[in-house]
Amino acid sequence: MRLRFASLLAILGAGFTCAAQAQILIAWGQHPSLGDYRNNLAPYVGSPEHAVDKMLEVANLKPGEMLYDLGCGDGRILIAAAAKYNAKAVGIEISDHLARTAAEHVKKAGLQKQVKIIHGDFMKTDLSDANVVTLYLATAANDTLRPNLERYLKPMTRVVSYDYPIPGWKPIETSETEGRSNAVHTIYLYQVPASIIKK
Ligand SMILES: C[S@@+](CC[C@H](N)C(=O)[O-])C[C@H]1O[C@@H](n2cnc3c(N)ncnc32)[C@H](O)[C@@H]1O
Numbered sequence: 686m687r688l689r690f691a692s693l694l695a696i697l698g699a700g701f702t703c704a705a706q707a708q709i710l711i712a713w714g715q716h717p718s719l720g721d722y723r724n725n726l727a728p729y730v731g732s733p734e735h736a737v738d739k740m741l742e743v744a745n746l747k748p749g750e751m752l753y754d755l756g757c758g759d760g761r762i763l764i765a766a767a768a769k770y771n772a773k774a775v776g777i778e779i780s781d782h783l784a785r786t787a788a789e790h791v792k793k794a795g796l797q798k799q800v801k802i803i804h805g806d807f808m809k810t811d812l813s814d815a816n817v818v819t820l821y822l823a824t825a826a827n828d829t830l831r832p833n834l835e836r837y838l839k840p841m842t843r844v845v846s847y848d849y850p851i852p853g854w855k856p857i858e859t860s861e862t863e864g865r866s867n868a869v870h871t872i873y874l875y876q877v878p879a880s881i882i883k884k
Contacts, residue, residue: 726826760787812837
């Protein structure tokens with residue numbers, strides 16, 4: 686009986702800790718609903734480090750500019766943008782676990798003033814203050830996202846997509862980088878409005 690009571694206390698304690706953490710994270714951004722999890726448009730795979738460097742180089746990111754990483758995973762692109770380019774960065778991530786991980790990495794790097802993590806759905810995010818948007822999603826996800834990019838992004842905003850093109854847009858430049866197992870990966874650079882093909 687004593688053992689059962691102890692187990693109950695442990696379960697209640699763990700539940701309380703989870704609830705407290707969730708509140709801290711959700712306070713930063715949107716409130717994800719069940720629907721958000723249905724809107725997960727790409728599985729998690731982190732960009733290799735040299736791909737991150739190449740994406741930021743082709744984006745021609747400048748100090749003080751605002752970068753958005755849509756589906757920021759563990760926050761690696763945001764951290765590189767802030768630490769190496771002195772840019773500001775916002776990451777939107779639908780996975781609670783990854784959003785927490787990204788927030789921890791940002792804190793560990795001491796970049797909380799420059800980098801914000803939003804636990805939420807990038808399809809519900811206003812992107813109008815972006816100068817650069819980075820994507821590592823999938824072609825179908827880019828297609829779903831395209832109307833939002835066209836709605837929110839201001840002229841001269843650059844969009845860099847690793848591995849997957851944006852259907853219906855014309856890149857202003859493409860470059861190649863080596864990925865895992867020496868495979869060659871394409872980086873697509875777009876710019877608003879030059880890349881938007883008029884129908
Ligand atoms: C291939 S990973 C890229 C991670 C990171 N951008 C990088 O390059 O290292 C795609 C990420 O998008 C996230 N994601 C998928 N759909 C999303 C959505 N609708 N809103 C926010 N994040 C989403 C996934 O959880 C995953 O972490």
